[in-house]
Amino acid sequence: MRLFQNSGLYPSYVARLNQLAAKTSRFAERRDVFLDDRFGAAHFLQPVLDGSPDAFFTNGDDEILQRRWAREQGMAGEPALEAILLAQIEHHRTEVFYNLDPVRYPSAFVAKLPASVKATLGWRAAPSGNADLTAYGAVLGNFPSILESWRAKGCRAELFFPAHDPVMDEYGHGERPIDIVFVGGYSRHHRERARTLERVAKLADAWNIVFCLDASRLTRLAESAIGRLLPLARHRRPDAIAAIAKPPVFGRDLYQLIGSSKIVLNGAIDMAGHDRGNMRCFEAMGCGALLVSDAGKYPPGMQAGVTMETYDNPAGVAGMMARCLQDWPKSAEIAARGRSLVEETYSKAAQWQLFGDLVARL
Numbered sequence: 001m002r003l004f005q006n007s008g009l010y011p012s013y014v015a016r017l018n019q020l021a022a023k024t025s026r027f028a029e030r031r032d033v034f035l036d037d038r039f040g041a042a043h044f045l046q047p048v049l050d051g052s053p054d055a056f057f058t059n060g061d062d063e064i065l066q067r068r069w070a071r072e073q074g075m076a077g078e079p080a081l082e083a084i085l086l087a088q089i090e091h092h093r094t095e096v097f098y099n100l101d102p103v104r105y106p107s108a109f110v111a112k113l114p115a116s117v118k119a120t121l122g123w124r125a126a127p128s129g130n131a132d133l134t135a136y137g138a139v140l141g142n143f144p145s146i147l148e149s150w151r152a153k154g155c156r157a158e159l160f161f162p163a164h165d166p167v168m169d170e171y172g173h174g175e176r177p178i179d180i181v182f183v184g185g186y187s188r189h190h191r192e193r194a195r196t197l198e199r200v201a202k203l204a205d206a207w208n209i210v211f212c213l214d215a216s217r218l219t220r221l222a223e224s225a226i227g228r229l230l231p232l233a234r235h236r237r238p239d240a241i242a243a244i245a246k247p248p249v250f251g252r253d254l255y256q257l258i259g260s261s262k263i264v265l266n267g268a269i270d271m272a273g274h275d276r277g278n279m280r281c282f283e284a285m286g287c288g289a290l291l292v293s294d295a296g297k298y299p300p301g302m303q304a305g306v307t308m309e310t311y312d313n314p315a316g317v318a319g320m321m322a323r324c325l326q327d328w329p330k331s332a333e334i335a336a337r338g339r340s341l342v343e344e345t346y347s348k349a350a351q352w353q354l355f356g357d358l359v360a361r362l
Helices: 011-020 027-037 046-050 063-072 081-092 144-152 166-170 191-201 217-222 251-259 279-286 314-326 328-345 348-361
Strands: 003-007 055-059 096-099 119-123 138-141 157-159 178-186 209-215 261-265 290-294 309-311
Touching: 003 046, 003 081, 011 027, 027 055, 027 063, 046 055, 046 348, 055 063, 055 081, 063 081, 119 348, 138 144, 144 157, 166 251, 178 191, 178 251, 178 314, 191 209, 191 261, 191 314, 251 261, 251 279, 261 279, 261 314, 261 328, 279 290, 279 328, 290 314, 290 328, 309 314, 314 328
Parallel strands: 003 055, 003 096, 096 119, 119 138, 138 157, 178 209, 178 261, 261 290, 290 309
Antiparallel strands: none
């Protein structure tokens, strides 16, 4: 199978990538720096991470990366990023196109793919407005309710999961000096999450708590000197959160942070109903921390009191955290079972096998 996997850069990650890849000059060098940092690796298929000659990977929205490829291949002028991506697929003689960024490259893009492409799949586990993905052979995701919404739009939709990144095995085998860590977004749209974070932040007098928050542009403005003169109070983070907030972390730095933490606090945002299982769940468990997340319907094996813990509402989260830390030997056993679950059930080999089965059925 000649596999082409396309992904996209998270805006807040770009500065880190540019710093890590500052000394590179060629397409393959910058791409390899990205892959080595492991950002998003739970979604990258095994042949990509193994460096298989039949697999090609790129971030189609990384203009620096893509223009390097275009120059190296002698493409004239300043071609559009879409044209470069199509040229890469044709050059690779792709048979299976797997797109992690299908909203940017929807059905209209699929219609332009070269004849060598026999199967097209796109990962989309979030609501996507009026995006048309009906030309894809299948839309993949791990939230059943969102998959149903794609089926209602005329798409074939199939259950698929992130996977354990083997590099996670390098982290989390020593001391865990951080008691509770949260890494994620923060904006006025995260109301339930904000209430949860505020209650946990108030435990900072008793426990070592770290919040690495990717604040929205409006939140950053509201907290600036100028913003405090403007009527933006509802966009500012509560004092308890602001006092311990640090910048977001990504890639291997995230693995290191989770591996140094006893508990990873997770909270879904209101997009998938009762479905749960965002990538942070796999990262937390994969690096051996205890996942504490909001109650809901999780992927098979992610079970409260067995491989993770859950809380019912923000009012109960502080008590849950305190109980887990006060009886840490028991909590550590749950965390260990969680790590084993992700390593065994959600391995890269299992993910690749499922992907191959899906392709065969298209």
